[in-house]
Amino acid sequence: MSAAAPHPVERLAEEDTLSLAERAYRRLRDSIVQGALPAGSRISERSLATALGISAQPVREALRRLEQDGMVVTLPRRGTVVAEFGPERQAEMGRIRAALEGAAAALAAARADDAALAALDAQLQAMRDATAAGKPELVSEANERFHALIHKATDNVFLIRSLAALRAYDHFGRVRALNATPKELPRALREHAAILSALQAKDPDAAEGRMRAHVLRSLEVGGLLPSTRKRPA
Template identity: 65%
Template sequence: MAAAKTARGRIAPLPEEDSLSLGERAYRQLRDAIVEGLLPAGRKISERSLAIDLGISAQPVREALRRLEQDGMVITLPRRGTMVAEVSPVRLAELGRIRAALEGVATALAAERMDDAALAVLAAILKRMQAGTEAHDVDALAEANAEFHALIHQATGNPFLIRSLGSLQAYDHLGRRRAVGSTPRDFPKALAEHRGIVAALKKRDPALAEARMRQHILRSLVTNGVLPPQSPRKGHAP
């Protein structure tokens, strides 16, 4: 996920050819600019100046800002206009827990609905994850991870769930940018978790698939500093 920058550090114009609508493209470009800090928290933003930067009319920018406000990434204040919202660590933690729950639900639905062809694609992605893990290739792992989760989301066939997870993933990237993040020693654990998720999907076991995905997301949030380490429950061994 990357918002292209111009030489002056401004948001680059949208590419001319794209199958997505202008509003969707503007939304994604501005969302990525916020996540990457190109549009930092507290920055006042102008619909007109953004339209000029993106090389489009004001209407799709207006649509994009409306969606970003619904996502909580921008706010409009009386007599102050529209600005990039400050996302506190507490809010990031809350949204992380929500994402873990929704990712679990999506994986449970995928266990019921994913066909053999999609499972074969997941198996191929796992091979790329193994290669990336062995090579400590962070970029390759990030790309494979995004494809892995996107395939599971699509398998649900639920547009609301897909849109909701898409919005929450922006906050996941924001949390990772602020945190130290994973190190190579964490990669084998993530690979094992992905393998366990695929195994549950192949078994067509919704409960197991949901539990494994939720545990995977929560563990990654702890690793990236979004959530604090969980303390052992009373009566349970540490």
């Protein structure tokens, strides 16, 4: 397998001319996670289509994707409503994300080539600089890019799409985690460095364990993940 061969899936990530369905999906998703559409809100394909100035089909397609993501629930011939996801649901999604991020790290360790590792190292350096400068938002950006690079390195469509869906859930919680305490920034940095070293060593199990622990701990700092992880006998 040549590294020069471009994968067709990578293209749709940054297509300047997105389809209407894709735009509707992102817009709805953001509206839901930001609270503009609270749980229980009824969403009609037609009314939403007219509100967005498009046809009903793209809206329907967006709602289908949101249903797969667990953000809305559709009752046939009844309607579509926004699903409720309180703190405990977000904690669940966080746990799921930890598991999937771990799997992604394991696959990336077995598959990442030198170019991918170099890109990861660059992002790690950017994160180091932002940490030294004490700019949490830049750290957060570099942090997300770091994770996204690992996802991409797996070259697994299912994993990439699933993690993209999960990312929408706890996006704000993740930012909050980094802003929670100043000590958090260097800690996340150290963990990222440890993960990258595992990837460079092509050690799937180490990469998975470290990534998993990293995500779980950041969830704890973010206030999610109640007492499921800590079980002092």
